[in-house]
Amino acid sequence: MAPEEFRAAGHQLIDWISDYRKTLDQLPVRAQVQPGEVARGLSTSPPEKPEPLSLVMSDLERIVVPGITQVQHPMHYGWFPSNASLASVLGDIASSGLGTLGISWESCPALTEVEEVVCDWLRQLTGLSDQWEGTIHDTASTACLTALILAREKASDYAEMKSGLQGVPNPLIIYTTEHAHSSINKAALLAGYGKENIRLIDVDSTTYGMSPDALRQAIEEDRKAGRTPTAIIASVGSTGVTAIDPVQPLGLIAREYDIWLHVDAAMAGSAMLLEECRFMWEGVELSDSVSWNPHKWMGTILDCSLFYVKNPQHLIRVMSTNPSYLRSGVDGDVTQYRDWGIPLGRRFRALKLWFHLRLDGVESIRQRLRRDLENAGWLAEQVAKTKNWKVVAPVTLQTVCIRHEPDGLNGEELDKHTLNWVNRINQSGEAFMSPSILDGLWMVRVSVGVESTQREHLEKLWGLIQSTVSEFE
Numbered sequence: 001m002a003p004e005e006f007r008a009a010g011h012q013l014i015d016w017i018s019d020y021r022k023t024l025d026q027l028p029v030r031a032q033v034q035p036g037e038v039a040r041g042l043s044t045s046p047p048e049k050p051e052p053l054s055l056v057m058s059d060l061e062r063i064v065v066p067g068i069t070q071v072q073h074p075m076h077y078g079w080f081p082s083n084a085s086l087a088s089v090l091g092d093i094a095s096s097g098l099g100t101l102g103i104s105w106e107s108c109p110a111l112t113e114v115e116e117v118v119c120d121w122l123r124q125l126t127g128l129s130d131q132w133e134g135t136i137h138d139t140a141s142t143a144c145l146t147a148l149i150l151a152r153e154k155a156s157d158y159a160e161m162k163s164g165l166q167g168v169p170n171p172l173i174i175y176t177t178e179h180a181h182s183s184i185n186k187a188a189l190l191a192g193y194g195k196e197n198i199r200l201i202d203v204d205s206t207t208y209g210m211s212p213d214a215l216r217q218a219i220e221e222d223r224k225a226g227r228t229p230t231a232i233i234a235s236v237g238s239t240g241v242t243a244i245d246p247v248q249p250l251g252l253i254a255r256e257y258d259i260w261l262h263v264d265a266a267m268a269g270s271a272m273l274l275e276e277c278r279f280m281w282e283g284v285e286l287s288d289s290v291s292w293n294p295h296k297w298m299g300t301i302l303d304c305s306l307f308y309v310k311n312p313q314h315l316i317r318v319m320s321t322n323p324s325y326l327r328s329g330v331d332g333d334v335t336q337y338r339d340w341g342i343p344l345g346r347r348f349r350a351l352k353l354w355f356h357l358r359l360d361g362v363e364s365i366r367q368r369l370r371r372d373l374e375n376a377g378w379l380a381e382q383v384a385k386t387k388n389w390k391v392v393a394p395v396t397l398q399t400v401c402i403r404h405e406p407d408g409l410n411g412e413e414l415d416k417h418t419l420n421w422v423n424r425i426n427q428s429g430e431a432f433m434s435p436s437i438l439d440g441l442w443m444v445r446v447s448v449g450v451e452s453t454q455r456e457h458l459e460k461l462w463g464l465i466q467s468t469v470s471e472f473e
């Protein structure tokens with residue numbers, strides 16, 4: 001495609017995206033397609049000859065759009081807010097259009113240096129001290145895997161340069177809770193720790209945060225048995241109920257026993273833009289690494305996960321490769337982000353953060369986050385004051401966990417009732433929420449925070465929930 005052809009096609013595509021974003025609230029929230037339906041709509045063989053843009057666009061609308069669960073829909077309350085601000089979309093397009101190659105500073109100095117600057121902007125915006133240096137990973141899963149590899153290499157005195165974990169006599173142990181994200185378990189397995197060496201520490205029965213006493217006891221037991229306590233993963237904003245592990249006491253324990261502390265704030269990191277929320281990760285300066293996702297609530301389009309470390313020299317020692325074809329005269333003077341993570345080739349992700357922050361401004365982002373906190377608080381209040389309704393976990397941020405508990409229903413019957421009403425709403429396409437199990441019983445998570453969700457949408461949701469539930473009574 002020649003640049004002039006691209007210009008015309010690009011204008012059409014941008015027009016189409018603008019219309020789509022303007023009207024997507026008329027689409028069903030959850031994709032209504034059956035498994036295999038999208039694939040059946042597509043040609044089974046690749047095109048030998050060029051096809052017209054109009055045909056591709058009409059298939060986009062006819063086949064692809066119905067296969068999308070509309071997470072930008074104001075009635076989407078599932079999983080977590082996966083906002084994709086249009087300002088950041090422009091940055092993403094700019095990044096693609098520039099067609100850069102990020103394999104070394106030399107291959108695109110701007111890619112490295114814009115990333116350094118925006119990571120520092122976000123460091124300042126979240127109140128982290130200037131002890132931290134950051135990079136952008138694709139996802140929090142990758143950030144956590146990196147953190148666990150760093151912890152492993154620190155505890156094993158760089159075993160990777162010898163015979164790896166196969167030469168380490170004492171098992172290396174990880175501490176987290178059952179509320180931690182599934183990516184932590186996955187990262188622990190991939191980093192070679194082994195399932196038997198993951199400890200799920202007890203949590204406080206009201207806040208669901210990790211118990212520092214239970215952590216200390218588990219560490220002591222492992223040490224007595226000759227095992228090596230290696231990493232603590234603290235969740236600031238857990239997946240199910242947005243629980244907050246108490247970072248300060250965990251950090252003091254980590255420092256006392258010299259254990260790597262990784263703070264996973266994938267979801268709640270956005271809230272750290274608000275000074276009034278920063279108490280939630282008080283003690284974060286005691287940790288060794290921190291990650292969070294601007295691609296969730298803050299609204300920089302996926303994929304954009306920030307990863308900060310206190311000691312980049314350790315990170316570089318563990319991750320660096322220096323093949324002859326990548327060496328250059330400036331080595332040692334510049335940042336080589338390939339040594340800060342797993343991939344060699346990197347996208348120019350910093351541009352979407354740069355566009356997002358510059359075009360929207362931090363003030364409007366903060367306002368939106370505060371609006372969402374108020375809206376979640378409003379919903380929790382309605383639920384709590386309504387007969388037979390319960391808010392089943394503390395509302396720390398924008399997630400409200402609720403259950404309808406009609407008189408006399410419990411156990412399996414209550415679970416059936418919960419799944420019945422939430423599935424009916426989800427199937428209708430009018431709204432979408434994620435049911436989840438807490439303390440052995442199903443509940444429904446209402447995750448507030450889509451960019452377009454206003455109070456009126458929450459009022460509509462609460463009305464819809466109550467009328468749906470009454471159909472089962």
Ligand SMILES: *Cc1c(COP(=O)(O)O)cnc(C)c1O
Binds near residue numbers: 142264266
């Ligand atoms: C979403 C989430 C993750 C995983 O994020 P990805 O970027 O999708 O890998 C990890 N931890 C927590 C607490 C999360 O909310």
